Amino acid sequence: MTDHDEAAAVRPLTLAWVSRHLEAGERIVRTDVLYGGITAEMRRLTIGTREGGTRDLVLRTFVDPFYVERAEDWLSREAGALTLLAGTGVPAPGLVAVDPTAAHCEYPSLLMTHLAGRPVIDDAGVETRVPLLARQLVGIHALRPAERPREYVTLTTADTVVVPKGVHAAAWAAAIDVIRKPAPHYEGRFLHRDFQPGNVLFDVPPSSPAGARITGVVDWAATSWGPADLDVAHCSTNLALLHGAGWGQRFAEAYEEAGGVLAGAASERLYWRVRDALACSEEVQLVARSWREAGRTELTARVVEERLDAYVTALMDALG
Template identity: 80%
Template sequence: MTNHDGAAAVRPLTLAWVSRHLEAGERVVGTEVLHGGITAEMRRLTIRTRDGGTRALVLRSIVDPFYAGHAEDSMGREPGALTLLEGTDVPAPRLIAVDPIAANCEYPSLLMTHLPGRTVLDDEGVETRVFLLARQLVAIHALRPTERPREYVTLTTAATVVVPQGADAAAWAAAIDVIRRPAPSYEGRFLHRDFQPGNVLFDVPPPKSGGTARITGVVDWAATSWGPADLDVAHCSTNLALLHGPAWGLRFAEAYEEAGGVLATAPDERLYWQVRDGLACSEEVHLVSRPWREAGRTELTRRAVEERLDAYVTGLMDLLG
């Protein structure tokens, strides 16, 4: 087997498990680490086919003990989501196999098809991508599964929020008061629950080619839930604010509505969901920003991202509070 990266080698038990789920005469001939994941190791596997050609699969393995302890739940739900998405217009991977309790692998693992495209985290072209993201999220929310996924879960409370150093204390105090209120009523939708630029693949043509960017895939369906469309929109808004600047976070909800999506009507209800996600991000800024730096956005230090989060939360309170 040829490794494109010394850290890319698939562990023996996992390799044997993968091999059992290949077509007759196929074998793994190469592996490559895919960067950007927060909770799991991701690898692209090159498969030599029986006719001498190649195809690619993706292997996700949860090696961190904390996340591995929850893998039976998350990996137990993702196969259902991927099965549901087959035959829809939403470009998602196709499930090959899953071992959520590491019965056959060294760690909980999921094997799926590889989608074309790449994640795009640069500021250049963000205006076009924001609209594409909004349109794709509207399509996801339009799905009506025969069996609903579990109700959404939020873990952040007023007591767990981490106020960034030097933040606007008054704005953050007011924002924290917002999430002390009961959650607004809502019309349920099928949610991705981690829809953000790091989980969307694009085909971006070269400059001056005359082509237009398009979405080629949406990945990481482990947190699929049932809940308000506002929650998915808020999550993508927060990520856009930290990755590209607060103005893009504030812009995304507008883009979602322009694409045909429907959000809460009352400003205080919109504020609840937007603020809740922004405050939730305060607890894991270091986790959110790390893959961006690994992908080349080295200027997005933890401090820089905290400053953007402060500006975004303050902007929300000024706009909707």
């Protein structure tokens, strides 16, 4: 058995659980590891149908002890979000089954439908994808569910920010002072809460990158209710680290061009963007590793730290 086969193999109890949620006469004929995630193991399961065809499902499994402790909340929220999103026009997976407490599986797990497309995090074509990302996020924020998800949570504080070595110290000190202040008042919106290029699937025609289209939005485990600025800030930070500080700033403009509404005051917008950028300082190693696994091998932790420094500095410079 190859290393890939071992990594792709579904554990026995989980395999039995998945099988109970298949149609009569169906069976798993292949499993493949999906790379690029941070919190969970992801596998694509190819299901053989009794008519002789195949269809795909995706299995999310929380294995790391840190994430297992949080899995019941996250998977329950994701299951609720996928149920809510069905029929809304937002291209999200369909829920098949969930075992948030590992009552049936070795580890907490969620089974969902597979969406066509793939995350695209390369520099090439970013100018085409940014407006598409912005329009999709505006559509998510337009949802008005009958039952709101829980209020957003931010764990980063001014005292927990990890300041990388060699940064522009004055800019970082000023940025940290920004988040010492109380959060601005906001009008609540339905948030994805981890909307960024790694969680958006694209179909990109090889002969026409400009013809890219979004085929899905995945990873709804952090769905929340809060300010649109927070989702915009998170995607902006990720774009800045993937493609350079200018793209982080460009995304907010694209969001407004697509009809999205952000905080009215510049200081309020700055608060959310700085808060998200500083939160990323605590996860640079994990973020950089996931992007390298997804093919951006040049994005070492140090390179990502340097881009984060450039972005934080640009945000503070824009304040004047």
